[in-house]
Amino acid sequence: xxxxxxxxxxxxxxxxxxxxxxxxxxxxxxxxxxxxxxxxxxxxxxxxxxxxxxxxxxxxxxxxxxxxxxxxxxxxxxxxxxxxxxxxxxxxxxxxxxxxxxxxxxxxxxxxxxxxxxxxxxxxxxxxxxxxxxxxxxxxxxxxxxxxxxxxxxxxxxxxxxxxxxxxxxxxxxxxxxxxxxxxxxxxxxxxxxxxxxxxxxxxxxxxxxxxxxxxxxxxxxxxxxxxxxxxxxxxxxxxxxxxxxxxxxxxxxxxxxxxxxxxxxxxxxxxxxxxxxxxxxxxxxxxxxxxxxxxxxxxxxxxxxxxxxxxxxxxxxxxxxxxxxxxxxxxxxxxxxxxxxxxxxxxxxxxxxxxxxxxxxxxxxxxxxxxxxxxxxxxxxxxxxxxxxxxxxxxxxxxxxxxxxxxxxxxxxxxxxxxxxxxxxxxxxxxxxxxxxxxxxxxxxxxxxxxxxxxxxxxxxxxxxxxxxxxxxxxxxxxxxxxxxxxxxxxxxxxxxxxxxxxxxxxxxxxxxxxxxxxxxxxxxxxxxxxxxxxxxxxxxxxxxxxxxxxxxxxxxxxxxxxxxxxxxxxxxx
Amino acid sequence: xxxxxxxxxxxxxxxxxxxxxxxxxxxxxxxxxxxxxxxxxxxxxxxxxxxxxxxxxxxxxxxxxxxxxxxxxxxxxxxx
Numbered sequence: 001x002x003x004x005x006x007x008x009x010x011x012x013x014x015x016x017x018x019x020x021x022x023x024x025x026x027x028x029x030x031x032x033x034x035x036x037x038x039x040x041x042x043x044x045x046x047x048x049x050x051x052x053x054x055x056x057x058x059x060x061x062x063x064x065x066x067x068x069x070x071x072x073x074x075x076x077x078x079x080x081x082x083x084x085x086x087x088x089x090x091x092x093x094x095x096x097x098x099x100x101x102x103x104x105x106x107x108x109x110x111x112x113x114x115x116x117x118x119x120x121x122x123x124x125x126x127x128x129x130x131x132x133x134x135x136x137x138x139x140x141x142x143x144x145x146x147x148x149x150x151x152x153x154x155x156x157x158x159x160x161x162x163x164x165x166x167x168x169x170x171x172x173x174x175x176x177x178x179x180x181x182x183x184x185x186x187x188x189x190x191x192x193x194x195x196x197x198x199x200x201x202x203x204x205x206x207x208x209x210x211x212x213x214x215x216x217x218x219x220x221x222x223x224x225x226x227x228x229x230x231x232x233x234x235x236x237x238x239x240x241x242x243x244x245x246x247x248x249x250x251x252x253x254x255x256x257x258x259x260x261x262x263x264x265x266x267x268x269x270x271x272x273x274x275x276x277x278x279x280x281x282x283x284x285x286x287x288x289x290x291x292x293x294x295x296x297x298x299x300x301x302x303x304x305x306x307x308x309x310x311x312x313x314x315x316x317x318x319x320x321x322x323x324x325x326x327x328x329x330x331x332x333x334x335x336x337x338x339x340x341x342x343x344x345x346x347x348x349x350x351x352x353x354x355x356x357x358x359x360x361x362x363x364x365x366x367x368x369x370x371x372x373x374x375x376x377x378x379x380x381x382x383x384x385x386x387x388x389x390x391x392x393x394x395x396x397x398x399x400x401x402x403x404x405x406x407x408x409x410x411x412x413x414x415x416x417x418x419x420x421x422x423x424x425x426x427x428x429x430x431x432x433x434x435x436x437x438x439x440x441x442x443x444x445x446x447x448x449x450x451x452x453x454x455x456x457x458x459x460x461x462x463x464x465x466x467x468x469x470x471x472x473x474x475x476x477x478x479x480x481x482x483x484x485x486x487x488x489x490x491x492x493x494x495x496x497x498x499x500x501x502x503x504x505x506x507x508x509x510x511x512x513x514x515x516x517x518x519x520x521x522x523x524x525x526x527x528x529x530x531x532x533x534x535x536x537x538x539x540x541x542x543x544x545x546x547x548x549x550x551x552x553x554x555x556x557x558x559x560x561x562x563x564x565x566x567x568x569x570x571x572x573x574x575x
Numbered sequence: 576x577x578x579x580x581x582x583x584x585x586x587x588x589x590x591x592x593x594x595x596x597x598x599x600x601x602x603x604x605x606x607x608x609x610x611x612x613x614x615x616x617x618x619x620x621x622x623x624x625x626x627x628x629x630x631x632x633x634x635x636x637x638x639x640x641x642x643x644x645x646x647x648x649x650x651x652x653x654x655x
Contacts, residue, residue: 010594035615193632193633193637194618197634197638204618205622
């Protein structure tokens, strides 16, 4: 989250955005939305994005959604944000007969869900909605949640129903702005007179924070997410300096300021459980740095929670480079936590892509601060996320094995790799969608699909689909590659081919190429055509088709004749 | 805060909001005189002035002020 004023966001809107990645963003509201539209466009610019914003006229949600030829549909949005404010909800609530208010939340939830469905069926867009912000009309006092027809009861129920409906529909994400409102206070979040005069439900002070939540959600869907938290140790994960204070002197758990650090560690552990990798980057002797994780009874984090552990006396930017290489992720997917302003500034200067939050001086504030930053927004969560760290640790055992063998081929043989290639099934669809949304490097066309789209492709006879899993003697890699083949008149076209980089150079790319050709032969195709669409991140596969035996046709297209194609020599057994 | 100090500070806020470093406002300046001072910008302007002077205008003041001079009078009466 960047600290920036609404006025500065407004100025951003006028800047030259040519060359920036474009998102077509439609905003529909039952309140005045001009300011939020400007804030969103301005904040997107801060994040290197050009949001072309279609801001519908005041209170046109129904008209824009119901009319198939509306401006909103003609705009062809990538993302639609529906903003219904609590003030207007309350107007509708009070216009219902008191006796009938018990069904209010259900009716409202049905109405909004029907609109989501309508948008989902007509536009190829991601749908975002704000949850209704909390508001107690003070009519029932402490009895409100005992009384079904009170506004607080119906509001709480409505938000819960919306969450359930959004889950069921899949393509909808709900953004909860209540943390922003709580942080600013209700008076600062909404200037009452501005709502009365201009139907503007958010103050200019709130807009940059709201815009950051919206842009975060859009970028998460595009795969722009943080995958790794890099942490310092002394005075970040515990109080004191392990090299000076020793294992009995550092503050963690009951000792001194220990609770603050325990809570911060708990927060990091929860992130790890969600699939964010943790890495240590500390100026320490390695043995000293490891000792608390191995021996201190009050540590929440243990060594096996970390995917990388770097403790030495080199500068931190170099060490983050090392971690980046080990984990094979982009600098822009790393967040660096350090109590020392000097180290933070060094990393910001040397590695501007790494996100470096300005941790508060008092460790007691760490947790509140990091919770409010929305640093780890995501558009997906799958089984893969639950076991990510374990996978990386197995990877390190593989690296040790490779160092002990003479040739790379010997290493590959010793891995005893087994792969599965199978058509998409319901069980794997969430992970498949997630991979299409997150893979950047080994991704030939970088086409992003939602879960619903993947399900539709799986059911469509015009497509042949394959997902691939790989395992070896050290463990499972899980689902690591996805291929979508499109049956065309004259060829079988590789609509999607992506693979997780962590299984690179094991023969999996050859295994997949062979499997594509074999699928083509089975379906009676003599020709397979592939396409490479360059992006800022996928240069590693620019020559992939040629190295797999395809012939370039020009314009990024490649073709191969399935009758003359020869399978590759690989050390992977198909299961 | 003296009246000239208020006007000087107001001018800084105006320049910031209208993104124009040459803008010069006087007590007599009205919305008609400033390029881009529409109802939308008026709301931004009010918010920025409130933050700058740490005051709150009332709804009546926001809808009733005729020129910058009236704005300055309200600030003069309220700002500490």
